Amino acid sequence: MKLGFIGVGKMGKPMAFNLRNAGHELTVCNRSKKAVDDLVMAGAIAADSPAQAGKDVEVVFLCLPTGKDVAAAVTGTDGILDSIAAGTLIIDHSTISPADSRRMSEACRDKGVGFLDAPVSGGVTGAEKGTLSIMVGGDYNDYILAEPLLRIIGKSIFYLGSSGSGNAMKLVNNLLVGITNAALAEAFILAVKNGLDAEQALDILTKSSGDSFVLKRNLPNFVLKNDFSPAFTLDMLNKDMALAEELALNQGVRLLLGSLAHQIGREAAYAGLGQEDMSAVVKVLERLTGVEIV
Numbered sequence: 001m002k003l004g005f006i007g008v009g010k011m012g013k014p015m016a017f018n019l020r021n022a023g024h025e026l027t028v029c030n031r032s033k034k035a036v037d038d039l040v041m042a043g044a045i046a047a048d049s050p051a052q053a054g055k056d057v058e059v060v061f062l063c064l065p066t067g068k069d070v071a072a073a074v075t076g077t078d079g080i081l082d083s084i085a086a087g088t089l090i091i092d093h094s095t096i097s098p099a100d101s102r103r104m105s106e107a108c109r110d111k112g113v114g115f116l117d118a119p120v121s122g123g124v125t126g127a128e129k130g131t132l133s134i135m136v137g138g139d140y141n142d143y144i145l146a147e148p149l150l151r152i153i154g155k156s157i158f159y160l161g162s163s164g165s166g167n168a169m170k171l172v173n174n175l176l177v178g179i180t181n182a183a184l185a186e187a188f189i190l191a192v193k194n195g196l197d198a199e200q201a202l203d204i205l206t207k208s209s210g211d212s213f214v215l216k217r218n219l220p221n222f223v224l225k226n227d228f229s230p231a232f233t234l235d236m237l238n239k240d241m242a243l244a245e246e247l248a249l250n251q252g253v254r255l256l257l258g259s260l261a262h263q264i265g266r267e268a269a270y271a272g273l274g275q276e277d278m279s280a281v282v283k284v285l286e287r288l289t290g291v292e293i294v
Contacts, residue, residue: 001025001149004053004060005044006073006080007094008035010231011120012063014127015093015153019061020044022152029053054080054088059149063093066239067100074115075107086112091146095119095174097243098137098164099250105138105163114142117163119170120154123217124231131155135173137165171247174240175258177278180214181237182261185282188223188293198224198293218279226294228276228283235274238265 001024005016008030020026020042028039029047036046047053050073054060060080064070070092074080080090090108092101092115101117108115116138126132132154136143143159150157160169187210191201202219205211222228241262248255264281271287273280286292 002057004057006050006053007063010124011127018130018153027053049078050080051078051083055083059089061091067096070094070096074104081111084113089114089142089145091116091118093118093120095170095240096167098167101164101167114139116142116146117166119166121173135160135166135169137161138163171244175244177214178237178241179257179261180212181278182264182281184215184218185285189285189289189291192293193291222277222279223282223293228280230277232278233275234265234269234278234280237278238269241265
């Protein structure tokens with residue numbers, strides 16, 4: 001198939017490579033030219049704008065940071081809808097608000113174009129291995145068309161219902177990630193403050209009821225290495241926590257723990273840690289307590 005891909009950053013680039021390696025023709029567009037050049041070396045075609053990436057293709061993928069970025073790529077000047085043909089499908093892997101997804105879906109429907117919100121979970125490693133979890137909202141017939149392509153980049157594919165459902169589910173997931181991320185910082189500072197060895201504590205917790213995906217992610221890969229080079233930045237997690245709070249406010253749901261976790265994340269960002277990995281929230285508590293985990 002002829003595909004377009006807009007946004008080939010840390011997540012989008014390996015996803016685009018997997019589509020290209022599966023034999024699909026691929027046109028790519030990105031702000032940073034280095035990622036585009038790497039894909040061109042693999043046989044992809046470079047596009048100068050979203051409109052160019054969406055021209056003469058059957059499916060266009062997006063993987064962008066914010067709802068504003070998605071709106072600019074889809075409905076903005078030189079956006080996809082300026083060039084895309086009726087009957088084409090847009091698959092948006094960005095994590096944005098469900099309301100923004102619905103607005104994009106409606107704008108596309110007016111042009112006879114399909115739109116799926118399909119945010120992903122699994123990190124860069126999952127993107128590289130093609131084992132992402134993908135949460136999909138939108139028209140079911142569009143989902144059926146998209147599923148074979150989604151199977152190239154993901155292992156667990158979930159159809160959740162109408163437009164916005166995929167992003168609602170992703171925000172629920174990242175709400176839990178944010179809460180756990182903050183809790184782990186407190187737990188390990190408390191452990192070390194009491195003379196416990198952090199590596200032994202990790203070993204025990206992974207075999208106990210305190211185990212979690214975020215524990216296995218944060219501690220061995222970032223905290224215990226004292227290397228917070230970002231796989232998922234704190235700024236991006238804070239963005240998702242804010243979206244979860246907005247969603248909850250609109251639905252009349254109290255998010256006490258979520259709001260506290262978001263406040264902890266913002267505190268760390270104000271301390272200059274926003275572009276480090278999300279696990280860097282622990283540094284603030286290290287400074288406050290005078291305890292270093294490593």
